[in-house]
Amino acid sequence: MNLLKETKELLEEKGKTIFDVLWIGTKDAVWDVDIQQLFNVDYDDGFGVQEIPDELIVVGEDWWLERHEYDGSEWWEFNTMPVKPTAIKQGANLLQRW
Secondary structure, eight states: OOOHHHHHHHHHHTTGGGOOOEEEESSBBBOOOOOHHTTTBOOOOOSSOOSSOOTTHHHHSSSSEEEEETTTEEEEEEOOOOOOOSSOOOOOOTTTTT
């Protein structure tokens, strides 16, 4: 699997492009690199050893991609900001009973 191709395909599926990416890095640091150059790498996304760091994130305006892995099988998960509900609940003990 090519990481750049995988990333572009997922973004396209979600109505985004590589040009919608604001930054890449981890939760601790922004990486000052060209995403198309850095991600143009082939890796084995099947079961076995994880090859792409799971702390890697790709961030857009109101969305982000994060890596997930199970038994060495790897993939991106697309996340968006949650929509604020319109319903309002009142009461001091809301956490005791949903």
